[in-house]
Each structure stands twice: as C-alpha cells, then as structure tokens.
Amino acid sequence: MLRIGLTGGVASGKTTVAKLFADAGVVVLDTDVIAREVVEPGEPALAALVEALGDEILGTDGRLDRALLRRRLFGDEALRRTVESILHPAILAELGRQSADAGGSYQLLVIPLLVESDLAGIVDRVLVVDCPVERQIERLMQRDGETREGAEAMLAAQVSRKIRLAAADDVIVNDGTIADLAARVAGLDCKYRDLAGKH
Ligand code: ATP
Numbered sequence: 001m002l003r004i005g006l007t008g009g010v011a012s013g014k015t016t017v018a019k020l021f022a023d024a025g026v027v028v029l030d031t032d033v034i035a036r037e038v039v040e041p042g043e044p045a046l047a048a049l050v051e052a053l054g055d056e057i058l059g060t061d062g063r064l065d066r067a068l069l070r071r072r073l074f075g076d077e078a079l080r081r082t083v084e085s086i087l088h089p090a091i092l093a094e095l096g097r098q099s100a101d102a103g104g105s106y107q108l109l110v111i112p113l114l115v116e117s118d119l120a121g122i123v124d125r126v127l128v129v130d131c132p133v134e135r136q137i138e139r140l141m142q143r144d145g146e147t148r149e150g151a152e153a154m155l156a157a158q159v160s161r162k163i164r165l166a167a168a169d170d171v172i173v174n175d176g177t178i179a180d181l182a183a184r185v186a187g188l189d190c191k192y193r194d195l196a197g198k199h
Contacts, residue, residue: 002106002196003099003122004170007114008129009161010154011139013174013181017129018110020185026192027104031119032089035099038090039064045090052082082090088118102132104186106196115167124199127188128168131175133161 006021008014022028036102038045041062049057049064053072073080099107111119114126133155140151165171170191172184178188 001099001104002192002193002199003124004106004108005120005126006108006129007112007126007164008131008174009136009158009164010112010144011136011151012131013139014110014112014129014131016178016181017172017174017185018108020070020182021108021189024185024189025191027102027107028186029095029098029102029107030110032097033096034091034094035087038094043090045086048057048086049083052086053079077124081134084117092119092122105124106192115164120167125169125195127170127172128164130161130165130171130173135175168197 006014006018008017016028018028018076037043039049045062052071057065057069057072069083073083086106095109099109104177108127109123110119111123114120114123120126135150136149136155140146140154141148146154170188172181172188
C-alpha cells in the first residue's frame, strides 16, 4: 500500500485538500480524528494518561478534558514528551489498523504534525500544502475569528514554512481559488495512482 502523508501549517488548507482527494475516491484517514478515538473512555491510552497526569484531566462525564490537557502541556516540554509517548504509539497502532482495513489503490493520511512528530515513518511520501503566511493569517482571522496577533502567534509556534518544505516529496500550493486547488489535486491523484501501480 502506498501511503501519502498530507501535512501543512495551520489553516494552510489541509482539510480542503483532503476533501478533494476524498471526492476523487481516495481513502483518507485523519490522525486528528484517530487522536480523539484513542482517548475515548475505556481506551488504554486514556487510562495511561490518567496514570501519568491524575484523574483531574477527566471531565465530570469521564471523558478527557482536552482544553485542560492543552493548558497543562503549555510550556512544559517534559510533560509534552510524556503525553506524546503515550498517544503516538496508540495513534500509530490505530492508524495501522484502519489503513489495513481500508484498502484502496493508495491512501492519504492527514498528519498535521508530520514534520514535528515521530509519525513520519508510517508514510511513503510527504505531501505539503503550502501557502503564503499572509494567506494563513487571513484564513485564521476569517474562519476562526482570530486577531492578527493571535494568528501570528499560532504560526510562530509551528515549524517554519522552510523546514516543512524541506521534508516534502510533493508540494501543493494553495494560493488561488478552490478550482485551482482541485486541478492540482487531480494532477497529484494521477501521479499517485501511477506510483501505486509500481509500488
Ligand atoms: P487547520 O490547520 O486549522 O486544521 P487546515 O489546514 O485544515 O486548517 P482548511 O480548514 O482546509 O485548513 O482551510 C482553512 C480555511 O481557509 C477554511 O475556512 C477553508 O474553507 C479556507 N480555504 C482553504 N483554501 C482555500 C482557497 N483556495 N480558497 C478559499 N478559501 C480557502
């Protein structure tokens, strides 16, 4: 199975690109969705998080309080590494299971933190959605109601465009209309179907 890892900066257009591939019949698996599934009540990764962080990270409904976890992790690198050492293997295992079940001629795995994390090993190629920083800021302000300062801070907290692009096998530039993007996705889809045949 040829697995393409789709990544990109915040609000670069990953979800939009993934949807265009899905519309073309490509199997798309999203690690953000899987990251939520592996911490559902009863899952071993949630029990491991409670063991490491205490049961105050659970809401009154017994579910992980994601906002509280984010606050606890903010600025605490050691704790972040502990949490990643629990979550990443669980995400990888579940991704592997879903990938094996899903079939398809090739698969697109959406991994927002592909370049930053240890999840890169699961993919054969890296596809980066790239766009000018100013466009990301505009989209964050428009879609999420972020302030310019807030949007700039979110971008500053991520790896730079240059580092992400250095990890790319393919780049999809999202600097035009959705129709432009759809044409670029169609071109890559052809390329990946071809590569999948030789894989
Ligand atoms: P996040 O990092 O927050 O998950 P993302 O990388 O998945 O974001 P999208 O949600 O796909 O990004 O796009 C961000 C916003 O910009 C959305 O509101 C989307 O509809 C819009 N958008 C993306 N690409 C284009 C485009 N080419 N033309 C117009 N709007 C776009």
